[in-house]
Amino acid sequence: MxxxxxIGRTALALGVVTAGVPAExxxxxxxxxxxxxxxxxxxxxxxxxxxxxxxxxxxxxxxxxxxxxxxxxxxxxxxxxxxxxxxxxxxxxxxxxxxxxxxxxxxxxxxxxxxxxxxxxxxxxxxxxxxxxxxxxxxxxxxxxxxxxxxxxxxxxxxxxxxxxxxxxxxxxxxxxxxxxxxxxxxxxxxxxxxxxxxxxxxxxxxxxxxxxxxxxxxxxxxxxxxxxxxxxxxxxxxxxxxxxxxxxxxxxxxxxxxxxxxxxxxxxxxxxxxxxxxxxxxxxxxLPQPVVDVRALTEGEAALIRMRMESTRGVDGRTAKPLWAKAKEAGARYPADPVAQGWLAEMAYDAGDLEAAEAAADHAVAADPTSSQGLLYKARVHLARLVAAKSHDEAAWKEARSWIIKANRAQNNDAAALALFYQSFQMQDAKPNKGAVAGLYRAVELVPQDMDIRFQAAQQRLLDDDVPGAKALLRPLAYNPHADSDNPAARILAALDAGKGGRAALEAAKEKSSELTKDGPKSGGKDGS
Missing domain, CATH: 1.10.390 (Neutral Protease; domain 2)
Structure with missing residues (x-):
């Protein structure tokens, strides 16, 4: 049928109008x-x-x-x-x-x-x-x-x-x-x-x-x-x-x-x-079954920050993070008991490098909602960042920082962000990840296979575990990604594996960071957000 x-012959014309999100x-x-x-x-x-x-x-x-x-x-x-x-x-x-x-x-x-x-x-x-x-x-x-x-x-x-x-x-x-x-x-x-x-x-x-x-x-x-x-x-x-x-x-x-x-x-x-x-x-x-959809108005705190939240979750850099945080902390100061708003503030403060404010906002979020994933994970990120800056070898301190990730995981077992951060915390420490961290990384890829950086990390870990078939399965979509250079790190690793090199030797074929995997901006991933 x-x-x-x-297909008609009228040309498509995209006009440009004044951008913005209505404040009212x-x-x-x-x-x-x-x-x-x-x-x-x-x-x-x-x-x-x-x-x-x-x-x-x-x-x-x-x-x-x-x-x-x-x-x-x-x-x-x-x-x-x-x-x-x-x-x-x-x-x-x-x-x-x-x-x-x-x-x-x-x-x-x-x-x-x-x-x-x-x-x-x-x-x-x-x-x-x-x-x-x-x-x-x-x-x-x-x-x-x-x-x-x-x-x-x-x-x-x-x-x-x-x-x-x-x-x-x-x-x-x-x-x-x-x-x-x-x-x-x-x-x-x-x-x-x-x-x-x-x-x-x-x-x-x-x-x-x-x-x-x-x-x-x-x-x-x-x-x-x-x-x-x-x-x-x-x-x-x-x-x-x-x-x-x-x-x-x-x-x-x-x-x-x-x-x-x-x-x-x-x-x-x-x-x-x-x-x-x-x-x-x-x-x-x-x-088709009738979908179940829950709708609610944003809280006052969420509404005050929604525009800034969109800017934050889209992605910020060294030039934009601090001005955004300056606006957000003033707008969000009136809502210390709003867990979502405080979670958003924790992220914006962290991105701006204000670790003290990020931890304070994370504490507010967790106090208002002990299961706040964003609050728990940014509490962990702050502690991890301090340990990295101090080049700490204090195993107890690293364990304490990871305890916040574990709390987030217990609150939401299938939170891929928590699973990925737990694995990455060992990289921050320059330590070998334990079996639980490796299993968590693999589970994160199962949950969010769209994230190319996590997929690449998992492929590298598969190679370290001598699981070449598993690594190849993860690498192929990256190697042949239409938005990546043909000579991207994943493609080089695959070529090395096909040439008979072992897992660790093949890793030497990709020295560049996994951020090289994509070139087109919006579809290539970005900063953390939730």
Whole structure:
């Protein structure tokens, strides 16, 4: 079955308006199985929007099980409930760009062990059939989170972005959801820039592309993905291509071996685009369970700090951390008994290097809520930072600092941030991690597989444990990450392992820090946050 829909020729235009978060807005917080959403929407509207996100997650789980052979059964994975995405809904695309610190984005997603986040606009800066709607933006970003968390293989740029585009247009018509609706918002890239990126060029590394070709990845990636999803033969060829790619074959060579003549594929794609009808998969809305969504207004303390919290969790540096903390400590001083607000303050003070204030805020958070993960972990971070600065060899002091992490873990057994920090505390001490710390690191990766830095740490530990197969499984998505250099540390380690080197010797192939693994900012992780 299909929905009538031909890609129109109206160019997509993204205007820029004055950015900002209205100071007078009444902010609400919605919580569901896989999401925490902050918005200044009214309660019922926010509840409905969050429920739609949960339904989208259900649709992606069902669709991927049917059409993608390399994706795990997300619906049966209980760990996903401990890896919620926190979504911040901003007034406009310009507001999102302000937080992204980039001009050419309409929304962005940051995966990390301390809590993945996404920023999305409430309304588009454009109107009409080809407008980039907020729903499309958010669905696109969440699809990245879904694939990173459930795919067992590394995905190339064209498919990572193409499938996100494919899923993002999921729409409800009457009593059905339709997956694979035409990507009208990519009309300009598909029809006016169609010669910028042939199918053969689509399989090249993004680093070798021009800016115009990089932009065209979204549209051409959607086109090829759409073709593949509704053609069993092409889906089989995709499976072969991904297997070859994850075995070390270069993308272009893997594509030729899998899809055959790429010029013929290009002609087929052009003909596919010109069809008057394209396929879409219908799913009856009645078979989807009603999501449970809790909505509440922010406390006075949370409301006073929400703008600063968004700046903090997006990420700060040496230039921005102190000015942000100066604003936050004044705004939050009136709410010493608010555990969430005090947890946010502890993080901002810590980032600014004010350890005394960070510990005081953490103490306030824990006093108000003994299970406050943020309070307990920032108490630990402060103590660890002092020990590192003092170059301490006092084993009792290190044990005391770790006791706060243990308390956080006992309060929330599946808090990946606590598990990761416990392991990292041994690195800070320059000590060998104990078995519990290593097990905790591996568990953190299971809980938040999207965090590339934690994945890289776990791969290194696997090599130290002489678990080469386990290390390779962790390294492949990093080595073939479309946003990383082709000669990234993970790729060098894999090459060394394939050349017959042992685990420890292979580690010498990657001297640079794991932060080199990604290059594109918003999707590459960032500072701690929760």
């Amino acid at each position: 299909g929905i009538k829909g031909r 807005a009444t902010w609400m917080r919605a919580t569901s199985t896989h999401f925490v959403v902050y918005s200044d929407s009214n309660a019922e509207k926010l509840r409905a929007e969050t429920a739609e996100l949960e339904r989208f997650d259900l649709l992606m789980s069902a669709f991927s099980q049917r059409f993608l052979t390399d994706v795990t059964d997300a619906a049966r994975n209980p760990d996903r409930a401990f890896n919620k995405v926190t979504v911040y809904v901003l007034p406009s695309i310009a507001s999102v760009q302000q937080f992204a610190r980039m001009k050419d984005v309409a929304g962005f997603y940051v995966p990390r062990v301390t809590g993945s986040i996404a920023f999305t606009p409430r309304q588009s800066d454009s109107v009409g059939e080809n407008a980039l709607s907020p729903r499309i933006v958010l669905f696109h970003e969440y699809t990245h989170h879904f694939l990173l968390g459930n795919s067992t293989l590394a995905l190339p740029a064209w498919f990572s972005e193409g499938f996100a585009e494919f899923a993002s247009t999921t729409a409800k018509r009457d009593d059905k959801y339709w997956i694979g609706v035409p990507a009208q918002h990519r009309a300009y890239g598909l029809l006016e820039m169609d010669k910028q990126l042939t199918m053969g060029q689509l399989f090249a590394p993004p680093a070798s592309m021009t800016s115009e070709q990089t932009e065209a990845i979204y549209g051409r990636g959607w086109l090829l993905t759409h073709m593949v999803m509704f053609d069993p033969v092409l889906r089989s060829q995709l499976g072969k291509y991904l297997t070859l790619l994850n075995s070390g074959t270069k993308s272009a060579a893997a594509a030729q071996q899998s899809f055959g003549d790429l010029k013929a594929l290009d002609k087929r794609a052009d003909a596919y685009l010109k069809q008057s009808r394209v396929s879409a998969l219908p799913v009856s809305a009645s078979i």
